[in-house]
Amino acid sequence: MKKKLYTAIGLMSGTSMDGIDLSIISSDGYDEFSNILDDYYEYDKNLQDQLVRLRDLVLTKKDLLHNSEKLRELERNLTLFHADAVNQSLKKYRDPIDLIGFHGQTIFHNPSEKITNQLGDGKLLSQMVKKKVIYDFRQADIKNNGQGAPLTPIFHYILSKKINQNFNVKFPVGFLNIGGIANVTKVINDSDNFQNNLFAFDIGPGNCLIDEWVRKNSNKKIDKNGELATVGKVDQLILNQAIDNFKINSYSQSLDIKNFDVSFARGLSLEDGCATITDFTAYLIAEGLKYIGQKNSITFLLCGGGRKNFNLISRINNYISNENSINLKFIDNYNLNGDYIESQAFAFLAIRSFLNLPISFSTTTGCKEFTVGGKLAENFQ
Known part of the structure; x- marks a missing residue:
């Protein structure tokens, strides 16, 4: 019926x-x-x-x-x-x-x-x-x-079925949403047994650190398309210290932008700070992708405002370049608008x-x- x-x-x-x-x-x-x-x-x-x-x-x-x-x-x-x-x-x-x-x-x-x-x-x-x-x-x-987060995975599941049917994208299908916080969803197959099929995690900052740096150090709101970071130079020493000082040991906890701050980049120019913070963000996102994609070959569909930061996406790709099992694709390639997922x-x-009907599950929010x-x-x- x-x-x-x-x-x-x-x-x-x-x-x-x-x-x-x-x-x-x-x-x-x-x-x-x-x-x-x-x-x-x-x-x-x-x-x-x-x-x-x-x-x-x-x-x-x-x-x-x-x-x-x-x-x-x-x-x-x-x-x-x-x-x-x-x-x-x-x-x-x-x-x-x-x-x-x-x-x-x-x-x-x-x-x-x-x-x-x-x-x-x-x-x-x-x-x-x-x-x-x-x-x-x-x-x-x-x-x-x-x-309490992320809540979008059940919707990602519906989208994964449509994308699989219409574009023959094979399961498992992943979603990487880069908003203020970056989160990922992994859909194993088209089964509606959500407890064994749907997995989701917050994996790190998305746009939040970059946006905060730009707001505090200029009259702009965002680093549009990653243009400031592209002009800047990564301070490798500061980047390595930031990576060493911030470890995500478990992906079982949801994240808030208040879990992060930009103080480690203090003293850098606007552009160099952008470049260094963007690389730090890309590193954490890449580590999360490696964690969730470690058992199978998986295509992650990019959505959210952060996908438009081409410098950030380029740096994520650099960090996963040796991971043959992980592919990044823009969700916009599949008749969907990544701004409105x-x-x-x-x-x-x-x-x-x-x-x-349920909207969250033990494998998505830990409830x-x-x-x-x-x-x-x-x-x-």
């Missing part, structure tokens, strides 16, 4: 804090998926500055409490910005929308203390756009002894949550048992 198709909007605001990725998809929450619309809404400078400033202030649980009033005000402003983005997109797509998957903006993430904080008022958003909203996706997983994923997760995440807000008449 054919399952019902739902139309959902996914809203994703990543650790770069530059704006909202918005996607509209159609899916049954199981195997069927088609993309309808993708859009991007850039934060105004005032909102972005507030987000970055508050995120930098909140380093502990106490900081959350100390800044609670500021966070509430910022959450309201952020939610209103999301509502405006949704309403603008609804003018472009006039068919009914069943659900909205609202990720929110991560301010603090500490699974060991069972805390994850994503700014975003699901009830207010529901009231403003007159739609059912699924939000707070990570808390249930953390309460179930999971890391996560926003599409949260639309898909909203549908699964609404259907009471005790599969977990149905997300809360439903239906705050309209």
Whole structure:
């Protein structure tokens, strides 16, 4: 019997804090998926500055409490910005929308203390756009002894099946998402036995260190296309010290951008710092790819904003050049837009949550048992 198709909007605001990725998809929450619309809404400078400033202030649980009033005000402003983005997109797509998957903006993430904080008022958003909203996706997983991340692997599984069928990319299929943090998913085959088929890890910084360095040392926000790093020269001594001083001994823990800092590059020029930090990031990502790809030949599909940093991708390829079993390909080569995989994923997760289907598993987040995440807000008449 054919399952019902739902139309959902996914809203994703990543650790770069530059704006909202918005996607509209159609899916049954199981195997069927088609993309309808993708859009991007850039934060105004005032909102972005507030987000970055508050995120930098909140380093502990106490900081959350100390800044609670500021966070509430910022959450309201952020939610209103999301509502405006949704309403603008609804003018472009006039068919009914069943659900909205609202990720929110991560301010603090500490699974060991069972805390994850994503700014975003699901009830207010529901009231403003007159739609059912699924939000707070990570808390249930953390309460179930999971890391609360990464949550996109179940969506990667659906994509892997489509890519295998349409382009004959053989299993296992990997996904390397380079956002603020870099994470990987490995799909062994097309079986829906997720506990033995779906594996995922955070493997290191993605864009976060490069972005932080550029923001602190120039009036730019990012190293566009890796142009600054390409001009700069890697300080090999500083790079080796950074690699020696930072070891990821286990990939069982989720990562936050606050696990890393750029102090090791202090004193370098803008360009040399970019080059050195980019190489450090590439090294850690490559080590993660080697770990997850060690048993089989595997193609990793690149998605996320970091795939556009050609210097970073080149350096990752340098570090895996002796690994004949690992190949990197851009997901854009397979009729998918690598900028919007996560926003599409949260639309898909909203549908699964609404259907009471699990979105995380012991092999993806480390939760005790599969977990149905997300809360439903239906705050309209």
